[in-house]
Amino acid sequence: MNREHDREIVRYRAPTRINHWIVAISFVLAALSGLALFHPALFPLASLFGGGPWTRILHPFIGVVMVVAFVLLAARMWRDNRIDARDRAWLRNVGDVIHNREENLPEVGRFNGGQKLLFWVLVTCVLVLLLSGLVIWRAYFSQWFPIGAIRLSAVAHALFGLILVCSIIVHIYAAIWVKGSLRAMTEGKVSYGWAWRHHRAWFREVVSARRRAD
Amino acid sequence: MALQSLDIVRRSATTTPAPQARGAHSGQVAKLIDVTKCIGCKACQVACMEWNDLRDEVGHCSGHFDNPPDLGGQSWTIMKFAEHEHADGSLEWLIRKDGCMHCADPGCLKACPSPGAIVQYANGIVDFHEENCIGCGYCVTGCPFDVPRISKHDRKAYKCTLCSDRVAVGQEPACVKTCPTGAIVFGSKEDMHEHAAERIEDLKSRGYANAGLYDPAGVGGTHVMYVLHHADQPELYSGLPKNPVISPFVSLWKGAAKPLGLLAIAATAFAGFLHYIGIGPNRTDEHDEREAEREAQRLRAEEHP
Known part of the structure; x- marks a missing residue:
């Protein structure tokens, strides 16, 4: 092993990365097709899916793929996303986070307070989108529900879809903002310095071999 | 301008004005259904099938006179028969021709995500343009009267057109043309109001103190109106809603x-x-x-x- 390789940590192994990108791709497709049906100004997005009827047909199936893949990914991640007192302190100092003053923040484990908050927002959104989406899936399920439930589900699906889209914009921006993060999800590795700077407690655990890299 | 009507005042999922140079200068239209004159013969259902070339599947008797039992892609209007027992024990058969009400503020059009799949003409008719329909069923979700149906065959939404094709060339809707008792009449909305007022006066003189016109304000009025003997209780007529409005959920979803x-x-x-x-x-x-x-x-x- 060369020295350069030696100073890297595996952050996400290949199965996790593949799982993440299945969620990501299905999310982008579900979001584009969903937005096409959400606002007239975005209806032209339906062309990407072969027109309006194909958009209507495909959107729920893409959504189901996303939910299944997300559940598998969340099952890998949830243990590291339990919010504790350190995370709450981290979240209270969001000003330091935004201004890149990490030296003022509590030490961070595998995920920081923001990532954990995002995780649980995503879990909530996906759950609501799944349930409301089934209710408004006219071809197969709507006939089993009263009209009031369908109307509530339609508005809930739109609102939680919007929350999800905005949350993922934050997620994507965070990867652009914190350099080295994207590589963790593409090639799987981060440098020692990256781990020490952003996730010091996790860095210590991995380097001292108290936990396996994942 | 071949095949263009140029009188579209509202178009679904469209944020700029639709072509509307032509107005309804002779007044908006309305169909008035006088349920007190209806004998439940279903000639209107047959006329609708005949004019629109619709043939629903022959179903089964579900124990009452409603046949077919529900609106559908091939049944744009159906007679609904309600047997109502009054407090004094007397029985009354309340028969209502069900179908699209052609709301002035149509919930289906508000909910529709597909540009131009639902339009409202200057004369007040709300029409589906099925070639633009994507089959999502949002119109069903938006309708306060539970009228549109998605066809199981082509996954398009269908409902009464108020015979927009006949009205466009100066004819009355097929159901109006055929009604043997004159229970269904068609004309300008103003004339229909006048005609209804005469009918209500007559009904009141015959003991129907609560006779009245059903033209619900919650949806801006409708272009299909009923004369009811019990206008204070429209629910008696197979669940005709008393105060129909576009659901606040739909308004939020399709509004703010x-x-x-x-x-x-x-x-x-x-x-x-x-x-x-x-x-x-x-x-x-x-x-x-x-x-x-x-x-x-x-x-x-x-x-x-």
Whole structure:
């Protein structure tokens, strides 16, 4: 092993990365097709899916793929996303986070307070989108529900879809903002310095071999 | 302008005006259904099938006179028969021709996500343009009267057109043409109001104190109206809603949520952009790498002294 390789940590192994990108791709497709049906100004997005009827047909199936893949990914991640007192302190100092003053923040484990908050927002959104989406899936399920439930589900699906889209914009921006993060999800590795700077407690655990890299 | 009607006042999922140079200068139209004159012969159902070339599947008797039992892709109007027992024990058969009410404020059109799949003409008729329909069923969700149906065969939404094709060339709807008792009449909305007023006066003189016109204000009035003997209890007529309105859920979903939703998405992305150019990226530098290396050596020394 060369020295350069030696100073890297595996952050996400290949199965996790593949799982993440299945969620990501299905999310982008579900979001584009969903937005096409959400606002007239975005209806032209339906062309990407072969027109309006194909958009209507495909959107729920893409959504189901996303939910299944997300559940598998969340099952890998949830243990590291339990919010504790350190995370709450981290979240209270969001000003330091935004201004890149990490030296003022509590030490961070595998995920920081923001990532954990995002995780649980995503879990909530996906759950609501799944349930409301089934209710408004006219071809197969709507006939089993009263009209009031369908109307509530339609508005809930739109609102939680919007929350999800905005949350993922934050997620994507965070990867652009914190350099080295994207590589963790593409090639799987981060440098020692990256781990020490952003996730010091996790860095210590991995380097001292108290936990396996994942 | 061949095949263009140029009198479209509202068009689904469209934020700019539709072609509407032609107005309804002779007044908006309305169909008046006088349920007190209806004998339940279903000639209107047959006329609708005949004019529109619709043939529903022959079903089964479900124990009452409604046949077919529900509106559908091939049944745009059906007679609904309600047997109502009054407090004094007397029985009354309340028969209502069900179908699209052609609301002035149509919930289906508000809910529809597909540009031009639902239009409202200057004369008040709400029409589906099925070639633009994507089959999502949002019109069903939006309708306060539970009228549109998605066809199981082609996954398009269908409902009464008020015979827009006949009306466009100066004819009355097929059901009106055929009704043997004159229970269904058609004309300008103003004339229909006058005609209804005469009928209501007559009904009141015959003991129907609560006779009245059903032209619900909650949806801006309708272009299909009923004369009811019991206008105080429209629910008696197979669940005709007393105060139909577009559901507040649908109003939120298709109202404020749309512009605010797009604004939220744009604002989130723009906030990220501003952060990047204002504060900038968070980079791991040489200092971090050196500190990390030092820390790693210390930790390994602890593990393997």
